[in-house]
Amino acid sequence: MECRRTIGQVVVPVFYDVDPSEVRHQTGEFGKAFRNLENRIAIEENKVPSEFGYVKRWKEELGDAAGISGVVVLNSRNESEAIKSIVENVTRLLDKTEMFVADNPVGVESRVQDMIQLLDLKLSNDVLLLGMWGMGGIGKTTIAKAIYNKIGRNFEGRSFLAHIREVWGQDAGQVYLQEQLLFDIDKETKTKIHNVESGKNILKERLRHKRVLLILDDVNKLHQLNALCGSHE
Structure with missing residues (x-):
């Protein structure tokens, strides 16, 4: 996300079996899993979650990512089709603009x-x-x-x-x-x-x-x- 802000790199978020709004606000099953992660880190490092600057940063970045138009795969009966769609989308957006230059052209x-x-x-x-x-x-x-x-x-x-x-x-x-x-x-x-x-x-x-x-x-x-x-x- 930082590269998206600073140098304009394209981000294509994929929301697999999760609603983007839950990711954005850390609610529902996603929010529950995120809080469990916070608690586990707190136990391992013997700190309260509010002391983890990187956890706050994760929340902010997830919120930003969830606000981007991406691919939502919910209750998909045909995951192969979803994967194909994602690959096609990423291929279309992929930066293929490097120009071919022969090795060591003189001068x-x-x-x-x-x-x-x-x-x-x-x-x-x-x-x-x-x-x-x-x-x-x-x-x-x-x-x-x-x-x-x-x-x-x-x-x-x-x-x-x-x-x-x-x-x-x-x-x-x-x-x-x-x-x-x-x-x-x-x-x-x-x-x-x-x-x-x-x-x-x-x-x-x-x-x-x-x-x-x-x-x-x-x-x-x-x-x-x-x-x-x-x-x-």
Whole structure:
């Protein structure tokens, strides 16, 4: 739960044969079992439960977890179907965004470190835009992927949109890129965007209060940049 708060990791609670409200408030059979655990710890450590800071923390974390939309399995006659549903849900949400970078590509590591220093992540809370320009085949995408892999988990969300020039020219490609960006950042919600202009507004509202890393690969028009990351707001 701490990782969810600090770096935006996705949490999918599974409530097996227990109601989420009982977990949230430690009531019912779950609450009874929790109090038994407290008493057992108290006997073993010869302390009263109120002295256990970690028990209080458990209660708070369980309460927070129970408030998240998760999977509830109550009196399930077909547990295999429930397991299949959970696996599908987790697979969909799983962060599979690590970019493949060939081992030790010549000259990449030093350039990656230079770029990361330019971003100055620890000292700045500003919106930063950093562009890489040059002829094709000199390693811009490889450097971008390596940067993404190295610093991506320091952000609440991240997205690497590849082949923007190519996708932009396809039918509904512009809206597809906006929808993909939103899903990468907030995997718990799939947003349907009807046109580019409404997509701009949705992106602005969703991203303005988050610390996110966006890497846009192969941008060749300014309006592509405006549609996908907008202004410094």
